[in-house]
Amino acid sequence: MAMNMNLYSRGDKIFALATAVLIGLFTVATLYPFIYIAAVSFSGGFAAAAGKVVLTPVDGTLAAYKYILSEPKFWRSYLNTFIYTIGGTMMSMLIIIPAAYALSRPQLIGRRFWNLFVAFTLWFNAGLIPFFLNMRDLNLLDSYFGIIIAFAVNAFNIILLRNFFESLPNSFEEAARMDGANDFQILWKVYIPLSKPAIATITLFCIVSRWNGFFWAMVLLQSEEKVPLQVYLRHTIASLSDDQEFTATLSSQPYGPESVTAAIIICSIIPVLIIYPFIQKYFEKGILLGGVKE
């Protein structure tokens, strides 16, 4: 819908300028908090506490980073996040992909029932307490496996992938069937290769969701050495702002609660920032796949 700007009337040109400015403002507003936090993280403890940091580091120092990165628990939580993310995503793929395929096949007996069975969970959720008690009953509290398995599946992803499989022409399955393939082979050799964008999108959703997962990890995990990054992050930030004793010891250091908070935030964001440019094309397509069909 881009138009040649030469055809713009004067009013239009002003309007175009205004929109560009508004977008610019929003973009800056989006970006600024990150720049701010980065600046605080590199600033000296006093300056940060005094609110002197605006855009650039004041009393620049790496002290906050050294403090964070020297704490083994930090690295441990990173490792845990990797475990949960990779393990969780793989588990998701193992369960979701075959199920979505089966649900997309017209010859499945009870197909309507199974689809309803899956979709119902999107509409009705038993709630926090029953879920928690269930995990306790299953002995899955405070376990890596518990976190990995209990959040491996959601109906939304299954339905998304199922719809995608359904959109592929049936003749692929028929031709493969005539060639002698069974359902496993058809899925593995034909449908999965043909569904790369959809699968990539779902994988992306899973990875992001796992990486950022916080609440249930916090609730279900009791051992400190099993917590993922976000939980460690939360505990650290909370203790930095709440714990007076801790804050008191910090006043003799070149870093302060604010700069440490900022530093640990930056450390947690880095991987996301690095991956982000590469995934952009995937999630844009993905929204269209899962988007509203007219």
Add this chain to the structure above:
Amino acid sequence: MSGVKLEKICKSYGRLEVVHGIDLEVNEKEFVVLVGPSGCGKSTTLRMIAGLEEITSGDISIDGRLVNRVAPKDRDVAMVFQNYALYPHLKVFENIAFGLRIRKESNDHINKTVAEVSEVLGLTPYLDRRPAELSGGQRQRVAMGRAIVRHPKVFLFDEPLSNLDAKLRTQMRAEIKQLHKRLGATSVYVTHDQVEAMTLADRIVVMNDGYIEQIGTPMELFVNPANTFVASFIGSPPMNQMPAQIASSSAGFQAKVNDEVTFALPDNARVEAGQQVVVGVRPEHLSLNAGDGASAIPISLDLVEPLGSEALLHTSIGEHSLVVKAETHGDITHLSEVTQVYAPVHLVSVFDAESGLALTTGQRG
């Protein structure tokens, strides 16, 4: 006892019956074409032979073996789909080899067989390409290659040429015919195009509305259509058909369309005086010149459509239209003066008005 045998095959979707008791026997090495308008049940029948559709009732045997309950992959049939169904992510070689890999054939065997088949189909230079990089005709050949490479007992074709443009279709038709001559495999081919049926088939099965209207060789269907449906379906332009009444005369029976127009009927027409019939004669059988025993038909000319060496004359007889195909000999001016055409007696067909069944059968001389 080989080939394909369909006995009383019926197909219903819920309460709706779409194929009503079909009997058909395809002989070994025969090329049979199922032809008919959309929705006549030809594709459904083909898919039942393939095993892709469940048979509601009746029996299908392949090579003497009842296959009703046999899965498609065990029926030893191969199918060429209308939209080719080539795996877009695989190269041509792998597309053709797909079925062989599933059956765990040895690499040597696969390489050899695929090479042979690509050679026959002229696909050898394209083995490394993906379907998206091929033209329509090439994709068609890959689809056939995939079927051929399994050396099945029966080949099934589901309107394979309908996605091609007219010129390509003509070319591929010839190739399919040559291929069949070369491989000699039993084939069942579905199309809605009667020209394809005429050119490819050893025998044609004309289907309509879930019934078989007629089975016969192309020429049988052309010369002796069993009813008005077949008569109008086969042949292009279609056979002229008009309602008439039987009158008897010294020379035999005649079909009287109106006071001016009467067609003399052949001797073996099973008619009675006063019977209501439909009289039919093909455009190419009407002549501009008087002949022995040919009925003279006065016409009024509406339009001349030049086609090159032939022309179609659109004429009227009273309220009915009559199409005549005539040779132009390079010049159509003389055609605009035609006021009378001639229908040779042995080329006139007559059908019962109510049932549409042919009343002229047997030897046509």
Add this chain to the structure above:
Amino acid sequence: MESSQRKHAAAEGSSVRPKRSLKHRLVWLVDHLKNEWQLYVMLAPAIIWFLVFLYKPMYGLQIAFKDYSIFLGVKDSPWVGWEHFQTLFSNDQFIRAFLNTIKISALNLLFGFPAPIILALLFNEILNATYKRTAQTIVYLPHFISSVIIAGIVTTAFAPTAGIVNTVMGWFGLDSIYFLTRPEWFRPIFVGTGIWQEAGFGSIVFLAAIAGVNPSLYESAVVDGASRWQMIWKITLPSIMPTIIIMLIIRIGNIMEVSFEMIILLYQPSTYSTADVVNTWVYRQGLQSGQYDVAAAAGLFNAIVAFVLVMVANTLARRYGRTSLW
């Protein structure tokens, strides 16, 4: 030459076919399972997962009607009927939490829902492709950042002495405010944070809808002398209205789903009066205080309201568009 089989078929009275007997069906079933058992194997893990993790808790939901004791377990805990619900509806805090849920959702609807739409419309007017691309990339980013980090940034930014907001306020001579302890500030900050995090990413759906509008509509408007501003109102917005309505319906269906994780990260006891929602109340009562049965009742109430809303939303969506959320 065979003639038409039609008369044969008609003669045999072929319209009367044997009904599919039980034996026939059984035979079909056996064949089907023989050939297609793999499909059921593929489906099984997911079904089992749903049963174990999502359906089994529904069974445990009955503690909402029981005096739950860990020692007795779900089955043997005594039945108390509606007692917990009576407790809930006479509990001021719970009622407040419920009202807060609705109020915050309403605010989100009022401000948070239009934001991605406006953003999409603005993006559509940007002529420089590079500028547009860059801006989009930046604006999508917060969606991928975890709520913990977002909350951490917000907390730091709004801190009383150290935070940038108070620093800037100081430039204008205003006194510093400890924002996140003040109930009147919680909701604006919360909604604003939501917009920051999700408006960008949320604009993708609308941008896709805008991209689908027939270009010749704009071209004929140009010829008619319309300005870009007019085109937005007269062409773009009406054209994407179906998408907007569907998204709105989905949003309404999710009213009870205020992102309580973010609330937990941002609220304080001093802001409970405006910040506490049903799920955070459940979290404190249930998971932190161990009052499982009452909390479960609250959760059930929440789930039922949400279910009704989603059903209504779904029906509306299906009636409005030919879409459903299946």
